[in-house]
Amino acid sequence: MKIATWNINSVRIRLEQVIDWLKQNPVDVLCLQETKVIDADFPRSLFEELGYHLYLSGQKSYNGVALISRKQLVDVTTGFTAILSDQLLEWDEQKRVITGVIDGIRIVNLYVPNGAAVGTEKYAYKLRWLKVLREYLKCLLLSQPDICVCGDFNIALEAKDIHDQVSPDNHIMASELERQALRDILAMGFADAFRKFTTEGGHYSWWDYRAAAFRRNLGWRIDHHYLTPALYERAKSCIIDATPRKLTQPSDHAPVILELEDK
DNA sequence: ATGGCTTCGGTTCGAAGA
Numbered sequence: 001m002k003i004a005t006w007n008i009n010s011v012r013i014r015l016e017q018v019i020d021w022l023k024q025n026p027v028d029v030l031c032l033q034e035t036k037v038i039d040a041d042f043p044r045s046l047f048e049e050l051g052y053h054l055y056l057s058g059q060k061s062y063n064g065v066a067l068i069s070r071k072q073l074v075d076v077t078t079g080f081t082a083i084l085s086d087q088l089l090e091w092d093e094q095k096r097v098i099t100g101v102i103d104g105i106r107i108v109n110l111y112v113p114n115g116a117a118v119g120t121e122k123y124a125y126k127l128r129w130l131k132v133l134r135e136y137l138k139c140l141l142l143s144q145p146d147i148c149v150c151g152d153f154n155i156a157l158e159a160k161d162i163h164d165q166v167s168p169d170n171h172i173m174a175s176e177l178e179r180q181a182l183r184d185i186l187a188m189g190f191a192d193a194f195r196k197f198t199t200e201g202g203h204y205s206w207w208d209y210r211a212a213a214f215r216r217n218l219g220w221r222i223d224h225h226y227l228t229p230a231l232y233e234r235a236k237s238c239i240i241d242a243t244p245r246k247l248t249q250p251s252d253h254a255p256v257i258l259e260l261e262d263k
Numbered sequence: 264a265t266g267g268c269t270t271c272g273g274t275t276c277g278a279a280g281a
Contacts, residue, residue, distance in 0.1 A: 009269075009270070009280085010269090010270060010271080013269090013270070034270095034280085036270075036271070060271085060272085061270085061271050061272065061278095061279090062270095062271080062279075062280090114279080114280055114281055115281085116279080116280085116281085117265090117281095122279095154280095154281070172281065173281065206281070208267080208268075208281070209267085209268035209269055209280095209281095210266075210267035210268045210269090211266085211267045211268085212267085213267090213268095220281080222281080249269090252268090252269080252280085252281080
C-alpha cells in the first residue's frame with residue numbers, strides 16, 4: 001500500500017499537476033493539505049474519474065485537508081472535536097485535521113499551523129495546537145494500534161533536515177519549543193518512516209518560492225509520515241518526489257510517498 | 264537583507280504562508 005502526503009497550496013491552482021502526478025503515481029491514498037477551498041467547490045470530478053473516493057475538510061482561502069483514496073475509507077472524521085470533547089470546538093474553526101481507516105490502518109492527515117515567527121500569537125497557537133493534537137492521537141491510539149500520521153508538520157526536527165544557510169536557533173519550524181512539542185507526540189510511540197531508509201541530510205520536502213531556493217536546494221524537510229511500531233516494521237520505502245517542484249507554477253512542497261508491505 | 268515569491272479575496276493591495 002502506498003500513502004502519499006502533499007501540501008499542494010491550492011487544489012484549484014494545482015489541479016492539473018496533481019491529476020498528472022496521480023496518473024503517474026497511482027497511490028492508494030493521497031493526503032492533501034492547503035486545498036484552500038470549501039467542500040462544495042472542491043474539483044472532485046477528475047479525481048473521481050481516476051477511481052478515487054474523496055473525503056474533505058476545507059474552508060475558504062486558507063488551510064483545508066483532503067483524503068483521496070482508491071478504496072473507500074471507514075470511520076472518517078474531521079477535526080479534533082469528533083474524537084475529543086466539544087469544549088474544544090474553537091480548535092476546529094481552521095480545517096487542519098481529517099482521518100479515516102483503510103485495511104485496518106488509521107491514516108491521520110494533518111496541516112500543522114505554521115506559527116509565523118517565534119514569540120508571536122500564531123506561534124503560541126501552534127504550540128497549543130500541538131498539545132491538543134497529542135491528546136487527540138492519545139485517544140485514537142486507545143482504539144487503533146496501527147496509525148500513520150502524515151502531512152505538513154511545519155517542523156524540522158534535526159539540523160540535517162534544514163539547509164545550512166539558515167541558523168535554526170529560534171527559527172520558526174526549528175525552535176526548541178515546537179520541536180519538543182512534536183517529540184512529546186512521537187514519544188507516545190511513533191517513528192519517522194523516512195529515517196528508516198535515509199540517514200543523511202540534504203533531503204528536503206519544501207523550498208521557499210523566494211530567492212531561487214529550489215534551484216539552490218535551500219530546503220527544509222517538514223512533511224512527514226510517523227508510524228506506530230507494527231506499521232514501521234512494514235514500511236518498505238519512503239521517498240520524496242521532487243519532480244513536481246521543477247514544474248512551472250509549482251507548489252512549494254514536494255509529495256512524499258510511503259510504501260507499506262501488504263499484510 | 265523583516266526582503267526575496269505565491270495565493271486568496273475582491274477589487275488591486277494586504278494578509279498569510281514557511
